[in-house]
Amino acid sequence: MAAPGWYPDPAGNSGLQRLWDGEGWTTQVRPVGTPRPRRGRLLVGAAVVVVLTVAGVSGIVLSREAPFTEAAGGGAPKAQPVGLIEAPAYCTGGEPTHRATYPENGWLHGGGLTTRTPGAWRPGEVSRVPFASDVVVGETTEATIVVAALRLDDVFESPEEAVPAVETCLRARNPLTSGMLTPAGKAYPTQVAGARAAQRRDYELTGSTPGRVSIIVVDAGQPESLGLLVTVATGAPDGAQAAAVAIDQLRAGQ
Incomplete structure (x- = not known):
């Protein structure tokens, strides 16, 4: 039996570790590496945009199977899918109605970011994005588009760290996506007009309504936050x- 400690997350969240208590996986996760001191009361100044294909619930599955240690010849911890995990505390720590x-x-507009859709959109329920602030949700026939801000802390410290943290919130039980997120590739830097830096990762959404999800976190130069864009689109061409x-x-900007 492996000793209690932090191991690479068996749920597949890149850049995160999960706590093994000696008997099973817990719901506690943290970014890889030693946590850095908080920057006082500042908020992360990056904008995050999330595009969601389907509204619903996505879950991560874990097991009580012990991690395989190098001493046992097993390498990284492994787990069999048996149940959903609970979202980390930071996934409900935003203020989505604060605009x-x-x-x-x-x-x-949201989080120091601006974008649009190719046609008309209707406002969606911002409480579906409890991990963010300054949230606007745009609903179209086949897609959901979220533009918001991520407050600065040890989890949302930079675009590179914030993408896997947002991914964790969308993999846990949440009111924004349905099905299971499967990475379509590695996270990579991307260009956003007027921004200092941005990080993007794309996902396939599997389940009863398959689609595609993209997460983009942006350092838009805001002194207290990062910007977020999330898009969720169904398999339909319009989405x-x-x-x-x-x-x-x-x-970046208005």
């Missing part, structure tokens, strides 16, 4: 187009 002032021009336009038109 900055933006122009009413038909564009989506993919709405997500593609939201990503292509994303920029």
Whole structure:
């Protein structure tokens, strides 16, 4: 039996470790590496955009199977799918209804970011994004587009660290996605007009309504937050187009 400690997350969350208590996996996760001191009361100044294909619940499955240690010849910890995990505390630590002032021009504004959809959109329920603040949710026929802010802390410290942290919130039980997120590739730097830096990762969404999810976290130069864009699109062409336009038109500023 492996000793209690932090191991690579068996749920597949890149950049995160999960606590093994000596008998089974716990719901406690942390970014890989030694936590850095908090930056006082500042908020992370990056904008995050999330495009969701389907609204619903996505879960991560874990087991009580012990991690295989190098001494036992097993390498990284492994787990068999048996049940859903609970979301870490930071996944409910945002203030989604707290909004900055933006122009009413038909564009989506949040977290120091601006984007649009190719057609009309209707406002969605911002409480579906409890890990963020300054949230706007745009609903189209086949896609959900989220633009928001991530407050600065040890989890949302930079775009590189924030992407896997947002991924964890969407893998746990949540009201935004349905099905299971499967990475479509590694996270990579991307260009966002007017931004200092940005990190993106794409996912396949499997389940009763398959689709595609993209997470983009942006350092837009905000002194207290990072920007977030999340897009969720179903398999229908209209959903993919709405997500593609939201990503292509994303920029820092208003």
